Amino acid sequence: MRITRVETFAVPPRWLFCRIETDSGLVGWGEPVIEGRAQTVRTAVGELAEQFLVGADPLRIEDHWQLMTKGSFYRGGPVLSSAVAGLDQALWDIAGKAYAAPAHQLLGGPVRERVRAYCWVGGDEPAAVRDQVTAQVEAGFTAVKMNASGRTDRLPTTAALDAIARRAEAAREALGPEGDFAVDFHGRLTTAGARRALDVLEPYGPLFVEEPVLPEYTHLIGQVTGSTTVPVATGERLFSRTQVLPALQAGVAVIQPDLSHAGGLSEARRIASLAETFDALVAPHCPLGPLALAASLQLAFCTPNFLIQEQSIGIHYHSGAELLDYVLDREVFRFHEGHLLRPTGPGLGVTIDERAVREADGTAADWHNPTWRHPDGSFAEW
Structure with missing residues (x-):
C-alpha cells in the first residue's frame, strides 16, 4: 500500500482538514490547524506530504513521524507541529x-468504556454564569469550563479578583458539590497575579485552573503550583515532550496536549505517558472540529491517567458551521449523561461527510482571534 495523494480543506468556522489517499482505496482524515493560521499550516502540510509521504507506505507511522519532525534542520514550533499532527x-x-x-486498540486497547466531557460556558456576570451552568447541568453534563475574566490587568485589582470569585461562586452554586468547573486564565496574569487569583478561587474548589501564566513563563509556573491546593493545568501551547517536561517538573497537576497541535496521536500518547511518571493527569485540549475530537477520544480510551475531555459542540464562538456538520455518523458524538462512549469504528472512529467538506472548502474568511488593548492603548492578552 502506498500514499498517492494528500489534500487539504479549509472549512468554516476555522478548521483545516487533511485527507490522505492510498492506492488500496483506504483513505485517512486528520485535522492539522492553528486557529488563525490555517493557511500557513496548509502550506506546511503540502510541503511535508511532498517531501516525505507521497509514494510511501502509510503504515510506517512512527518512521513518518520521525522524518516529518526531524527531517529538516529547522524543526519544531506550532506551525510544523500542527501540520505533523493532522x-x-x-x-x-x-x-x-x-x-x-479503532486506533486505541492498536495503542494497547481500551482502559475505560466512556469518557467524561465538559462544555464551555460564557457570561460576564454571575447571574449569566449561573444560568448557563444550570442549562448544562439540565442537559446532563457534570462539568463545565469558563474564562476567569475578560480583558484584565496582568496584576489584577481587588475589584477584578472579586469578580473572578463571584463568577466561581455562581458556578459552584449551580453545580452543587458533585459537579466540577474549570477556570481558564489564558495566560492573562503575571505569576504574582495568578497566585492572588488562585487564592480567591480556592474556597470554591475548581477542578483545575488552566494557563495561569503564559507558556513562555513555564519556568515560573512552579511558583503558582507551590502556592495553592488548586490543581494547575497547562499544555495547549506546548507542542512536545521536551516542552511539557518543565511544567511537570514544576508540579502541574493536569497536562492538556492538543492533538491537532502537539504532533498528533503519536506524540500526545508519549506526553500522556510522561505525565503518568509525574502523577499528573491528561485532559486533551480540543476546541476544534470532529477529527481533532475523534483523535482525542482515541487517546482518552487508551490512557490510564486521562481526566476529562474538552469538546466544542455548541461552543459560543463557532460561526457558520458546527462540528456535526461534517460527519455522517453523529451517534459517535452523542452525549450520555455528560460522557462520550467508546467508539468502535476503525481508525479514528468517525466517518467524514466528504461531500460536505469539499463543498465547504474555501467558503469562510480566514479566522483570527481578537486583538485586545488595555485602556491606555497597550496590548492585552486575549
Missing part, C-alpha cells in the same frame, strides 16, 4: 482501517 492523525486513521480496529 497528518499523523490521518495515518492512524488509515492504520485502523487497514487492521479493522
Whole structure:
C-alpha cells in the first residue's frame, strides 16, 4: 500500500482538514490547524506530504513521524507541529482501517468504556454564569469550563479578583458539590497575579485552573503550583515532550496536549505517558472540529491517567458551521449523561461527510482571534 495523494480543506468556522489517499482505496482524515493560521499550516502540510509521504507506505507511522519532525534542520514550533499532527492523525486513521480496529486498540486497547466531557460556558456576570451552568447541568453534563475574566490587568485589582470569585461562586452554586468547573486564565496574569487569583478561587474548589501564566513563563509556573491546593493545568501551547517536561517538573497537576497541535496521536500518547511518571493527569485540549475530537477520544480510551475531555459542540464562538456538520455518523458524538462512549469504528472512529467538506472548502474568511488593548492603548492578552 502506498500514499498517492494528500489534500487539504479549509472549512468554516476555522478548521483545516487533511485527507490522505492510498492506492488500496483506504483513505485517512486528520485535522492539522492553528486557529488563525490555517493557511500557513496548509502550506506546511503540502510541503511535508511532498517531501516525505507521497509514494510511501502509510503504515510506517512512527518512521513518518520521525522524518516529518526531524527531517529538516529547522524543526519544531506550532506551525510544523500542527501540520505533523493532522497528518499523523490521518495515518492512524488509515492504520485502523487497514487492521479493522479503532486506533486505541492498536495503542494497547481500551482502559475505560466512556469518557467524561465538559462544555464551555460564557457570561460576564454571575447571574449569566449561573444560568448557563444550570442549562448544562439540565442537559446532563457534570462539568463545565469558563474564562476567569475578560480583558484584565496582568496584576489584577481587588475589584477584578472579586469578580473572578463571584463568577466561581455562581458556578459552584449551580453545580452543587458533585459537579466540577474549570477556570481558564489564558495566560492573562503575571505569576504574582495568578497566585492572588488562585487564592480567591480556592474556597470554591475548581477542578483545575488552566494557563495561569503564559507558556513562555513555564519556568515560573512552579511558583503558582507551590502556592495553592488548586490543581494547575497547562499544555495547549506546548507542542512536545521536551516542552511539557518543565511544567511537570514544576508540579502541574493536569497536562492538556492538543492533538491537532502537539504532533498528533503519536506524540500526545508519549506526553500522556510522561505525565503518568509525574502523577499528573491528561485532559486533551480540543476546541476544534470532529477529527481533532475523534483523535482525542482515541487517546482518552487508551490512557490510564486521562481526566476529562474538552469538546466544542455548541461552543459560543463557532460561526457558520458546527462540528456535526461534517460527519455522517453523529451517534459517535452523542452525549450520555455528560460522557462520550467508546467508539468502535476503525481508525479514528468517525466517518467524514466528504461531500460536505469539499463543498465547504474555501467558503469562510480566514479566522483570527481578537486583538485586545488595555485602556491606555497597550496590548492585552486575549
